[in-house]
Structure formats: C-alpha cells, structure tokens
Ligand code: ATP
C-alpha cells in the first residue's frame with residue numbers, strides 16, 4: 001500500500017527557517033550544487049512540527065557516501081551495517097545518509113536478512129523508498145530548506161497532527177526486521193506523548209522476546225535513550241506493560257509492575273534532575289536496578305564470613321557480568337555502580353577521620369543519594385541518613401564535633417591549621 005506524496009508548505013507546518021541548523025542547510029546547499037537531491041529528515045523535522053527543539057539534524061541524499069566525501073573535505077565515512085557520512089562543523093556533526101531502497105526482489109551483499117532480521121542495509125534507492133524504509137511515519141518527513149516545504153510520502157504529517165505513532169508497512173514484518181523498533185515505539189510514545197496506533201501496538205507484547213537476539217551493545221545505546229530522556233519512570237511503566245522490561249533486565253524484581261521503592265524513586269529523581277538541567281549518570285540507575293539482587297547476594301557472602309565491602313564488590317561484579325549478557329554496561333558506568341554499592345557499609349562508621357574522608361571522596365554525593373533511597377525502604381536507616389545530611393550542612397567546627405568519639409567534640413585534638421571556609 002502506498003500513500004500519495006503530500007507537499008506541506010510553511011503556512012501549514014509553521015516551522016520557522018531559523019530553527020533549522022545553519023550547518024545542515026549548508027550541507028544541503030552544497031549537495032544541491034553538486035547535482036544531488038538532499039533533505040533534512042527524521043527526528044528533527046518531527047520535533048520541529050511538535051514545537052520541540054531538535055537535538056541534532058540528519059540529512060538524506062541521493063549522493064552515495066563516496067560522493068558525499070567528494071563534496072565535503074570534512075566528511076568521514078562510518079558504519080558497516082549502515083554506511084553513512086559524518087560532516088563535522090566544530091562541535092556539530094551532520095549525519096548524511098544515502099537514500100535506502102526497499103531491497104525488494106531479494107538480498108545481496110548490500111542487504112542481508114537473518115531469520116527476517118535486517119543485519120545490513122546498504123542498498124541505495126529513491127527518495128520515496130527511503131521514506132518508506134524508515135520506522136514510524138512521523139520519522140519519515142523530509143524537509144527542503146530551499147522551498148521551506150515538507151515532503152511526506154507516508155502520511156506522517158497527518159499522524160503528527162493526530163498524535164499517532166504508526167509503523168510504516170506491516171508491523172509484524174517491521175518488528176521482525178529490527179526488534180529495536182519495539183523499544184523505539186515505547187520511547188517515542190512516552191517521550192512525545194503519542195498514541196500507539198492499534199495495528200502498531202498489536203504485536204508488541206508477543207514479539208517482545210525478539211529482543212533476546214539484539215547485541216548487548218546496541219541495547220545499551222537504546223537503554224540510555226530510554227532512561228535519560230527525562231521520562232524514565234513513565235517509560236519504565238510502559239516497558240513493563242508491553243513485556244519489554246524482562247528481556248532487557250531479566251529476573252531483577254519479583255514483580256516488575258511493582259518494582260522496589262528505591263528503583264521507582266531513583267527513576268523519578270533522574271527525571272527531576274534532568275528537568276532542572278542537573279547532570280545524571282546511568283551508573284546511578286544501574287546501581288538502583290541491580291541493588292536488590294546485589295544486596296541479597298552480599299548478605300549471603302557476609303554470612304559466609306566475607307567482610308561487607310568485599311561482599312558487595314563480589315556480588316556487584318557477579319550481577320554486572322550476568323546483566324551484561326543482555327545489555328552491555330560500559331565500564332565507566334559499572335564502576336560508578338560498584339563505587340556506590342561499596343560505599344554503603346562505610347556510612348555506618350560515623351566517627352573519626354574516616355568519616356570525614358568519606359565525604360571528600362568523589363562518589364560520596366551519589367552514594368549518599370543512594371543511602372537516602374535505601375532509607376525509603378528501610379526506616380532503620382533514616383537516622384543514619386539524617387546524620388549524613390546534617391554533617392554536610394553544618395560548618396567545619398560542628399562537623400568535627402559530629403565525628404568525635406562521643407559525637408560532642410570534647411576529645412578533639414587541637415587543629416594545627418585554621419580551617420577557613
Ligand atoms: P531521537 O530524537 O531520539 O534522535 P530520531 O527519530 O532522530 O529520534 P535516530 O535514532 O536519531 O532517531 O534516527 C534517525 C532517523 O532514522 C529516524 O527518525 C528514522 O527515520 C530512522 N531510523 C532510526 N532507527 C531506525 C530503525 N531501527 N528502523 C528504521 N528506521 C530507523
């Protein structure tokens with residue numbers, strides 16, 4: 001089934017030209033001069049129609065990657081599964097992809113399917129074919145900066161107006177081709193507040209197990225987009241509802257529809273921090289997701305005679321290795337998670353230099369935030385959490401009193417140097 005092409009002009013779509021990246025425009029102009037077709041495509045046009053600021057601009061063109069490289073000295077060819085060119089302007093990178101064809105009529109060395117799954121997609125095609133090989137109709141709009149018009153080959157503009165998220169083509173085939181589209185469906189639905197069109201929604205729950213075939217590294221990239229997009233908690237709930245949580249993070253909670261309070265609050269805090277423009281690390285979220293499992297295992301190891309910090313380190317490593325079979329966790333984030341876990345027993349030591357030293361460690365703040373979350377589940381920890389809240393708020397003199405042997409500072413040795421604050 002093919003939809004007639006619609007050209008939507010500025011009066012209707014209302015995108016102000018100055019909202020379009022100057023560099024993306026430059027790329028298109030130069031490609032035009034070299035005789036190629038070129039449009040701004042994908043998420044940026046969708047976001048602009050919805051009134052959001054896009055985070056980056058992608059270009060689709062009739063030029064092959066080699067031809068793009070001939071036009072731009074600053075182009076770099078990347079990718080194997082999906083070859084394209086990156087054109088860099090200082091900190092901004094414009095992704096320039098060649099129009100892909102449908103690949104109908106079989107596969108060859110440029111386009112390859114494994115059990116219906118698309119493992120390579122480098123067959124060039126026409127503008128219309130390129131629109132149709134994209135995932136959702138709202139992601140297939142093409143914008144021509146020279147005429148300020150949107151070219152819509154798949155009915156995506158009307159879907160945006162109606163706020164529908166609809167897969168292009170037959171949903172079962174499209175999910176099988178690339179099961180990551182299951183996750184993308186949930187992500188766009190939640191992030192952009194769209195309705196999943198019924199045929200697009202239909203197969204999600206039953207096809208969810210296909211995520212098992214996706215390489216862990218690709219899932220990691222997708223997880224970051226899912227949980228650091230500012231709507232982690234509603235995204236989590238939608239994933240669980242659609243059977244998509246378990247294939248990613250198997251066996252972490254008894255009932256994923258009611259995750260531990262600590263996990264729920266960690267996601268809500270992440271969303272709040274993003275809303276306030278504060279930095280967030282996926283390391284903290286991973287620490288929260290795996291905590292119940294790590295804590296239980298560490299308790300067993302302590303019962304066998306291991307020291308608490310070592311037990312957490314060992315249990316943490318085990319949990320991370322097991323998890324990495326599904327979703328690769330970059331070392332720098334798993335390290336943060338381990339540091340957060342291993343600091344937990346150290347909060348119990350409130351006296352002496354050790355307590356002050358803890359405060360100066362670089363992971364203190366994250367580990368303290370984690371302690372506050374643990375106190376939500378375990379009221380016995382509240383008094384301890386309050387101690388660490390107060391000690392951060394008081395002046396240095398008071399701080400030294402708090403960590404002195406009786407907590408009142410009587411036996412404090414005189415300090416040599418005056419602490420100026
Ligand atoms: P975001 O705002 O998250 O960047 P996006 O729509 O730009 O959203 P990208 O992953 O940057 O998403 O992809 C750019 C475009 O490439 C998409 O808009 C879509 O047209 C196409 N695309 C991306 N991933 C797929 C996929 N798995 N299958 C088909 N088309 C895809």
Ligand code: MG
Pocket residue numbers: 042043044056
């Ligand atoms: Mg994008």
